[in-house]
Amino acid sequence: MAGSCLFCRIVAGELSSRRVYEDDRVVAFEDIQPVAPVHVLLVPRRHLASLADLTPEDGDLAGHLLLVAARLGGELCPDGYRLLVNTGEEAGQTVGHLHLHVLGGRRLGALG
Numbered sequence: 001m002a003g004s005c006l007f008c009r010i011v012a013g014e015l016s017s018r019r020v021y022e023d024d025r026v027v028a029f030e031d032i033q034p035v036a037p038v039h040v041l042l043v044p045r046r047h048l049a050s051l052a053d054l055t056p057e058d059g060d061l062a063g064h065l066l067l068v069a070a071r072l073g074g075e076l077c078p079d080g081y082r083l084l085v086n087t088g089e090e091a092g093q094t095v096g097h098l099h100l101h102v103l104g105g106r107r108l109g110a111l112g
C-alpha cells in the first residue's frame, strides 16, 4: 500500500513538492490546490492511512505532529490559522495517508 501511496512518494522524494519543513518523523509541503494563501500539508514519514490508524503507541508521533503543526501555523499565519484533518470518505479524505491541513493567511469562514 505504501509503495503506491501519493504522500509516501512525496516523502520519499519520488514526486516533487514544495517542502516547507521536515525532520526525522514528519514532512510539510504546500498543497497543490491551495484553498487559502497558506495551505500546507503536514504528514508523518511513516505510512498511516488516517487518524483511525493511530494506536496508543503512536502517542509521541501524534503529539509531534500537533506541535509541528502549531509551530508552522504560528510562523506562517501569525493572525491565526486552522488545522483540519479529514478522516474517512464522508469527511472528504481523498488521500489515504494521514495529513494535517494548516490553513490561513485570510479570514476563514465557518466550517460546513
Ligand code: AMP
Residues within 6 Å of the ligand: 006, 015, 017, 030, 031, 032, 033, 034, 041, 085, 086, 092, 093, 094, 095, 096
Ligand atoms: P484531503 O481531501 O483531506 O484528503 O486532502 C488531500 C489534499 O492533498 C488536497 O487538498 C489536495 O489538493 C492535496 N494534494 C493532492 N495531490 C497533491 C500533490 N501531489 N502535492 C500536494 N498536495 C496534493
Ligand code: ZN
Residues within 6 Å of the ligand: 002, 005, 006, 007, 008, 009, 046, 047, 048, 096, 097
Ligand atoms: Zn503513505
